Amino acid sequence: MTVEISRRGPGVARPFTLVKNPTALHKAPWTADQNAILGDAAFSAARATISSWPGYAPTPLVALPGLARAAGVASIHYKDESGRFGLGSFKALGGAYAVARLLQREVETAMGHPVPMAEIVTGAHADLVAGITVCCATDGNHGRSVAWGAQTFGCACVIFIHATVSEGRKAAIAAYGAEVRRCAGNYDDSVREAQQTASREGWFVVSDTSYPGYMEIPKDVMQGYELMAAEAFEALSEPPTHVFLQTGVGGMAAAVAAQAKRRWGEGRPVIVLADPDQSACWVDSYRAGAPTPVHGDLDTLMAGLACGEVSALAWQILSTHGDAAMAVPDAAAVEMMRRLADPVAADPPLVAGESAVAGLAALFAAMDDAEARAALCLTSAARVLVFGTEGDTDPALYAELVGADAATVRARQPHRRAPE
Ligand SMILES: Cc1ncc(COP(=O)(O)O)c(C=O)c1O
Structure with a gap:
């Protein structure tokens, strides 16, 4: 039976829906079909090419101990993609x-x-x-x-x-x-x-999305994204126990999951997808056990995640190597953008755009709820990795939502404030 937890309505500080993927299995093999989509040889070619481009450098992996304390986990590492090739998002890779x-x-x-x-x-x-x-x-x-x-x-x-x-x-x-x-x-x-x-x-x-009859190019896109995951995993001193990944069509999440699975096998981290609640195609697809479109205008502030249909290739990876999907509202993303811009304790300020933080928002929502924590095996010992997939790619909107522009945020000194 599919496990589903929904917390909505008045009095819920951090509303969310969580659906566990009934076909996820840490022990599931990495299949030949999956390897034909995202394999080591294709990844090596992508890495060799992308790292030869002028301006290539791994993006920073930032430890956020203050935020981790506030969430109630042992650590949070944030892969900051805001500077990738001067384009402002991880998408430069794909x-x-x-x-x-x-x-x-x-x-x-x-x-x-x-x-x-x-x-x-x-x-x-x-x-x-x-x-x-x-x-x-x-x-x-x-x-x-x-x-x-x-x-x-x-x-x-x-x-x-x-x-x-x-x-x-x-x-x-x-x-x-x-x-x-x-x-x-x-x-x-x-x-x-x-x-x-x-x-x-x-x-x-x-x-960046695949559908029957159109698979080769989105495969290349995802192979490029894998570099972001590889850089993050190589920079960590211990493997993460949990990775929270915002999802549009799911190409980015599939690339991260593929790197994790090929690197750590059945010891891979728990992988949680995070949809905007107005375009929750991964939540709906895990609930139905098959790719399931969401219709309507998909009206979310998280523009990069406003996708109604999962990528067919991403489904092939995440139908076994993604453990759960959560849906979070726009307000949760805005809360996280502000928290990162004005951090607690000695955490550095970070510029994260609207589509960069659904994963972090899902983590906070889950940590607030005993049933969700249990469903995701989240404890105070969890070592969480998130990907800050964009900076202020829409500078005017960023300044409006955060109350300061990116330059002002970056110039802030870390506070010595205690976490709330
Ligand atoms: C900033 C950002 N993060 C995450 C995603 C999600 O990537 P995908 O559509 O591959 O799930 C996107 C997609 O455009 C994005 O722009």
């Missing part, structure tokens, strides 16, 4: 890597022989590459990464955004030289429009 891989494949087809990735990165086939157009649908961060990749490697780029993507995010994508087209409807509608236009025009869709 979309741009998939663009590079696509260009490599296309140049190979045109030339009729293998072409080393270094030749794509150094622009050795600029003429061929300039005739290629990549496109994608995005709520912001993925489109920025694809546009940056296209500009860096020299191809053309058109990005499709849906009705509620902010003007700030639109401008940030256009700044990398892409044409940006706004479509009616939600994220999933913009995915369909990008696909239809690409088929008509002979363009290549570089999507």
